[in-house]
Amino acid sequence: MNRILRPEIECMPRTELEGLQLDYLKRTVPKLYATVPFYKAKMDEMGLDPFRVKTLSDVRYLPVTVKDDLRAAYPYKMFAAPMRDIVRIHASSGTTGSISVVGYTQYDIDMWSECVARSIIAAGGTKDDIIHVAYGYGIFTGGLGLHYGAEWIGACAIPVSGGNTKRQVQFLRDLVTVGGMGCTPSYALLIAETARALGEDPSTFPLRYGIYGAEPWSENIRRELERELGISAYDIYGLSEIMGPGVGFECEYQSGLHINEDHFLVEVLDPETHEPLPDGEYGEIAFTTIDKEGMPLLRYNTRDISRIIPEPCPCGRTTRRLQRIMGRSDDMIIIRGVNVFPSQIEQVLMQFSDRLAPQYQVIVSKKGALDNLEVQVELKPGFDFDEISSLENLHHQVKAAISSELAITIDLKLVEPHAIERTQGKAVRLIDKR
């Protein structure tokens, strides 16, 4: 089978896959009851017998876990394995700055590495490749996650990490004689931009693919990256609480994130009621880790907004797909009653990619009693600022396009090239000054 690392699992008939999921779940729930006081207390409070799980749909009776539960368990109270079996710690810092810690056993590291390896193979990677890893190495899961996945398939990983963007350009030009790269999509744009500023054409570098994730990005940014770097660009999704990158990944059809369902049960929850929604409907994504040992979680509400794509994928995998993540419900702005995600704005801006650079910020503030939304976006280098009429014309077109897409009026500021600060990790798109 082409571009599929474990066809016997990734293409397993659904009934068999669901049987495997149920076996794991039936073991994990009683184990969590016995080892993690938080889950014991929750299940006792709900009057839930940990041996009650008889079918997969019984997952809906299990407690939902939220970020605050992990913070309250700081540092190790959520661990289900004894400390001597933990071989690695990562952490995730939330927007409020408080940290939640994740522990992995060797089994967890191996299964994580394989999940990332599946993602690399799906992107067209092979063991003969050199993979430039420009995700940050450290407590963030991106760098080490991609690194172990690359080594898992026998490829050569270059642990460049983030930063020193000129050196990134040099490595991509000289060292990646065949293969791919991984980093946030916004950093990939910065690397391409830096290459151009150095007088190089990044589309001539011998890169074949990019594995981009850790932040929302749009289809139009994908096209921009593919054109600029002369590659195919694939989405990879994950979060440290559940594992890291590789919870879901795109295949060659680039149409949604295949979830590694032999390890993670996925549900879409109604943001208000937390009840599961049917396939196809948008809601908050929750995962149950069914075979993790270090820190298994039940129904962890990621607060990422997406939906399950109900149709099967032509690639032959039977694992279900999540639509590209729209954003986090925390990043959803409610402006005069209308729900807006920065990713929706990005999608519109990039329709003008002949004149606008893929660099923007959304600033929410108060104008009197009303909420105001201002979009700042950079003009492409080479845009003639003195040509007032074309600037005014562009301003008018972009503003009208955003207002019609979002059904609200916005303020728009076209700013000079490089006016918006770049980041080497996750881009900051939303600034809420309210």
Ligand code: DLL
């Ligand atoms: O961002 C793990 C990761 C590293 C994923 C490298 C992909 C590549 P955290 O720092 O814990 O972990 O942040 C997780 O980032 O809940 C989403 O809101 C967002 N996110 C991750 N991947 C994507 C993606 C890593 N492909 C949070 N699209 C998640 C949109 C993403 N958002």
